[in-house]
Amino acid sequence: MEILSFLDHISIIEDHRVPGMVTYPLNEVLLTTLVGLICRAADFDEIELTGLEQLDWLRQFLPFEHGVPQAQTFRKIFRLLDPKYLETAFSAWVESLRVHVGGGVAIDGKTLRGSKQAAGGDGALHLVSAYAHEAGLVIGQRAVNAKSNEITAIPELLDALVLNGAIVTIDAMGTQKLIAAKLIDKGADYVLALKGNQGTLHDDVRDFFADPDLLRECARHDDTCIGHGRIEERTCQVADASAWLTEQHSGWAGLASIAAVIATRTDKKSGEVSSETRLYISSLPPDPKTILNACRSHWSVENNLHWQLDVTFREDECRTRKDHAPLSLAIIRHAAFNMLKREPSKMSIKRKRLKAAMNQAFRKTVIC
Known part of the structure; x- marks a missing residue:
């Protein structure tokens, strides 16, 4: 499964937070972000909403014991996340x-x-x-x-x-x-x-x-x-x-x-x-x-x-701009782009994202 491979590779990413003081594990945060971007989200507010709506579905991959974090928590985590580790994980996954x-x-x-x-x-x-x-x-x-x-x-x-x-x-x-x-x-x-x-x-x-x-x-x-x-x-x-x-x-x-x-x-x-x-x-x-x-x-x-990143993913509309957050989010956006491209149907990426947002079975084919 592609998603298991992706999760395996992001496990090398160093979590900057204090061990034992973490409510939302980093792999859950990154998975929620990936799925949100696949399902038409463009920023952390929309990623949070997608995660809340699809929480039961997300739990088939990871525990999500404490649910999905708020958008502000996503922002704090991504601002401090070292993108070098994320880039290394992305390259190894590809x-x-x-x-x-x-x-x-x-x-x-x-x-x-x-x-x-x-x-x-x-x-x-x-x-x-x-x-x-x-x-x-x-x-x-x-x-x-x-x-x-x-x-x-x-x-x-x-x-x-x-x-x-x-x-x-x-x-x-x-x-x-x-x-x-x-x-x-x-x-x-x-x-x-x-x-x-x-x-x-x-x-x-x-x-x-x-x-x-x-x-x-x-x-x-x-x-x-x-x-x-x-x-x-x-x-x-x-x-x-x-x-x-x-x-x-x-x-x-x-x-x-x-x-x-x-x-x-x-x-x-x-x-x-x-x-x-x-x-x-x-x-x-x-x-x-x-x-x-x-x-x-x-x-x-x-x-x-x-053009796909600008128009379909609304990349230029995303106002994430502090510290490491823009780069780290862009890397996850590229992962979402790759998964959508590898899905074998002849639909456009725009239509694939819409269908993934509405259809859980199709969404699973995209990430698996």
Whole structure:
């Protein structure tokens, strides 16, 4: 049972409270939170209500001798709960699911806007997550330190992941030599986006693909997608990096190819056309179809993960913002997301959450 596996892994989490003075065991608090998030709750008040309504059902998994705590108790516990233990437990649980990460793994950041400390948005939690595109699951996450950025959080996240055989995609913030080397050491390939923050590397790759003579020697793959009222045409051009790389740009572990992806969108109603070119470096051979598929899987993380968290889970509406509470709640939210995704029916996550809230038998299939 997935829920027994999850409970087994969270048993390693250190409870900060004084032994013998605990009314509500930590595993009961975390289980109530998980079930609440599966059943459409968005914050601790709604989690408390869900727990009270489903107390008899929860008791088939744990004793709940003293019932369910009040929302304020949830807040106090989560504020002091060390998220490092929870992240370790989450990673071990995901690994126990034997998630296949041999396809694309997107590393991408998202700000939890409801966790902001000030009206201007300052102090909001920014979370870097790893999303296994083929499995459709979150496989890990790390918070970005308020005095740092994603460059420091990404290596910590990579250290916690099993990535052998995966193709990891990261936006330009993570295009760093240290990160590329770490991915190669972990047996993964990479496709890293380029922007102006890599010094002359971005400009030189841009100039390469702007040269008509050099373009004739590039491998090319075209792809067209029609949907959502528009036509999207993508062209990926790639070149062997070893034939182009100069001493000025040495030091990139495993670098094998450079790529340019041109995306052209045509609005079917208005006929308006827009175009954008994105540049990449990659450890993959210069195969334009493979690199284009990897880029597309990275773009889809916005719809497959971030949109679901914002719209379906109402993550940005959650005003949990003090101490460790936003991060710890976000990790449990990812666990709920994974369980809902693994439930085999073809319903949307939104409908699964509604059905789980109303139907105990279905809820059990989600967590078991």
